[in-house]
Amino acid sequence: MHEYSLAYGIVMSILDLIKEKKLRRVREIEIEVNELAQIDLEIFKTALNELSKDTPLEDARFIIREVPTTFKCHSCNYEWSWRDVESDVMRELCGDESECDNPIHLSPSLASAYVRCPKCGSLDIEFTSYGVRVSRVVGEVSD
Structure with missing residues (x-):
């Protein structure tokens, strides 16, 4: 289940970006997932939301788009x-x-x-x- 580890990497990267850019709040995060990555998008989105709890990303909306290889x-x-x-x-x-x-x-x-x-x-x-x-x-x- 690599969806969870990918979600973890994304959440950690965005938390670093928040510190670097001194963001008060993140409202929206758009993520492109390539079709060949064969990711279950529902599991991926659930993992993103779970990992964002109790962080500055908790209220952010994740927009996930599948893109062609x-x-x-x-x-x-x-x-x-x-x-x-x-x-x-x-x-x-x-x-x-x-x-x-x-x-x-x-x-x-x-x-x-x-x-x-x-x-x-x-x-x-x-x-x-x-x-x-x-x-x-x-x-x-x-x-």
């Missing part, structure tokens, strides 16, 4: 999403897709071994989006 080919500059290649990659990794837990979410570096550019076939690719990130924090500065 995208790739870019260094050979031909083509860009595509995980959904464009998911079936092919999972079939190559697992054979029977229905019996397979996507191992790439545990080790993103595996993508460069299994995800090929659908246009030119190159393995020289990069993630242009991946993981979990805080995209926005709305707060009030102390007087």
Whole structure:
């Protein structure tokens, strides 16, 4: 259950930001969760709310958005999403897709071994989006 550890890291980072920026209150925190991270968003949000109790984040609203995984080919500059290649990659990794837990979410570096550019076939690719990130924090500065 990596949702809890991710939530803990985010809460601790924002508490550090509150001290650094001398914020009196945080009203809203926007978090982007990449689809390939395979996070249960309800468990993640519950963990964020639980970890925020009795902290300056207790009344903050967490907005969690799932964003698509995208790739870019260094050979031909083509860009595509995980959904464009998911079936092919999972079939190559697992054979029977229905019996397979996507191992790439545990080790993103595996993508460069299994995800090929659908246009030119190159393995020289990069993630242009991946993981979990805080995209926005709305707060009030102390007087």
